Amino acid sequence: MLWDTFILALREIKRHVLRSLLTVLGIVIGVASVIIMVTLGSGATVQVTEQIASLGSNLLMVSPGRRLGPGRDSTAPPFKLADAEAIARDISSIAAVAPSASQPATAIFGNENWSTTINGTNNQYLKVRNWSVETGREFNDGEARAGAAVCIIGNTVREKLFKGQEPLGKRIRLGKLSFQVIGLLEAKGQSTMGTDQDDIVLIPIRAFQRRISGNKDIRLIQVSVSDGASTEKVQGEIERLMRERRHISSNEEDNFHVMDMKEITRMLTGTTQVLTALLSAVAAVSLLVGGIGIMNIMLVSVTERTREIGIRLAIGALEREVLMQFLVEAVVLSSSGGLFGIILGLLACAGLKNVLQVPFVFNPGIVILAFLFSATVGVIFGYFPALKAARLDPIEALRHE
C-alpha cells in the first residue's frame, strides 16, 4: 500500500513537472546553501588545523603580556635573552628554544628594494617552526655568538630582490647595514592568518639587537617540547620559572603568557566555526521558507483535486489513506528537493575549492542531516494540507467543480 502511494505520488508530481520544480526550488536552494556553508566551513577549519599541525603540535609560545592577539598588554616588560637561556638550561624535556624579535624593514639589493620583516633569532627557530634551509647553511656558532652580519632569506624575498640571480654569498642592505646571504629557506606559502610566511629575513638575534633594534628586548620565545614529553607539564614549569625570574609575587597575575597549539587552534578555528554557524543559520531560514512554499502548493493541490479526493473517498478510501497520499507527496517533493540541493551544494563546493583555496571536505553527517531535515519539512508542512484533504466530505467533494 505504501509503495502504491509512493508510485501515485511520483505520478502526480510528474503530471505537474514545472510546478513541482518551482515548489521545491526553495528547498533546493536552502539545502544547497547549508551544504556549501558547512562544507566550506569545515574545509577552512581543516586548513587551519593542518597549518597549525605543520608547526608541530608540541610548540609553546611564550610572550610578554597577558595574552596573545588583540588587546594584548604592551606595558608588560619584554623578555631578555637570558630568559630564553634559562628556559633551555633549567627545564628538562625541551627540544629547542628560539627567542625572537622582529621588525619591518626595507631590504635592498642593487636597484631592487623590498619591504619585509627582519626576524632576529637563532638556528633553533627553524627547528621549532619545522622549517629548513633549502640551499646554503644555517648560522654557525661564531656568527650567532658575535651577532655577525649574515642572513637567511625567505623565498619571497629572494624572488623580489634577486629575480633569477643566485642569492648565496651576495650582500643585501637591511637598514643601515649590509648582510651577507648565507642561506635560502624552503618555500612555505601562506600562513593561517593569510600572511606570506616566505616574506622574511632571518638574522642572528644578537645582530638584530645590536644593529637593527638597538635594545635587548625579546618579544617571543618559542619552545619546542621533546617528543613524548607532556606539553602541559612543560608549560607549567615555564610559567613557574618565568614568574620567578620576573619577580611576580604569589598574589599577582602573570604578566606573560604561555600558549600551546591547542589554544592557538581553538582561537583560530573558533572564528571559522562561529562564521560557519551564522551563515548556516541564514541558509536554514531559506529551508523554512521552502517548506512554507511546499505547504502553499499542497493546499492549492488539495483544492484543485477536491473532486479526485471525493472519488477516492466515495469508492472506499479511508481518511488515513488520503492523508498518507498527500503526506507522501509532500515528503517526496521536499526530499527530492533535498537530494537536488545536496548534489548542487556538493558540486558548488567542488567548483569553489579552487576559487577560494579551501580544501573540499566531504561531511557525510551534514549531508544526511540536510536530507532528513528536508524530508521533515515535507512532513511538517505537508501535514496540514493532507489533513484538510482527508477531512473533506465526499458528497461535497464530488459536487465540487
Add this chain to the structure above:
Amino acid sequence: MVRSEQTVEHTLIKLQGVRKIYGSGQAAMHALQGIDLQIEEGEFVAIMGPSGSGKSTCLNILGCLDTPSAGTYVFKGVTVNGLNRNQRAQLRRHYLGFVFQGYNLLSRTSALENVELPLIYRGIPAKERQKRAGQALDAVGLKGWETHTPGELSGGQQQRVAIARAIVTEPAVLMTDEPTGNLDMARSHEIMELLVELNRNRGITIVMVTHEPDMAAYAKRIIHFLDGLIESDKQNGGAN
C-alpha cells in the same frame, strides 16, 4: 421460521422512518420526511421524482456517504447509523459500487488505472489488479482502450469506464446517480442495456436515480419520490 430467515438473508437494504434534515431551526430543510424502504438482493430499482424530492439524498444515505438524521438504515444486517466515517468507508469499499452522472474519473489517468483504483484500496497486488481491471473493461466493451485517458474517450466510453470501476470489486450493490444524464439517446440506451445485463448475468443489485421515464423503464421496480416521501412503489411488469 425457515421462510422468515430466507427473507432476512435476501433483504439487502432496509430503511425505517428515515429522515434527513439539513440546517436547523427555521432554515431547516427537510430533505427526507420518513422513508420506509426495503430492497432485496438482485433487484434493479429506479428512483424517480422531480428535483428536490429527496431522491439524491436517499441515494447518498443508501450509499453510506451520508447518515440519516433520524430512523434506521440496515445494510446487510449492519446498522449503518452508528458507524463512523471510516467504518462507512469500509462498507463502501467492500460492498458498494458508484456510478455518477459526471463520470468522475481521475483526469489524465488511463482507463485501466481508473478501474484499478478501488482495488488499490482493497490492498490487491498490482498484477492481480491489472488483470481484474482489464477484465472489467472487457465486460463493459472497452477492450483495447485501456491506455486511453478520459480526455481521449467519448462521454459514453467514459461512463463505461466508470461502470467498470464500480463493478471491478464485484460489489453487492451498484449505486448510480443519473448515469445517462450527460449522454445522448443512443448512448443512454447502450448504458442502460449494459446495466440490465450486469443485473441479470452477474446478479448485481442496482439502485438508480433518474428523472427520465425512458431510462427508469429498464428497471424491475420503480419508486417515485415527492417532497421527501415515497409517492409510489411499483413493480415494472413490462421491464426487459
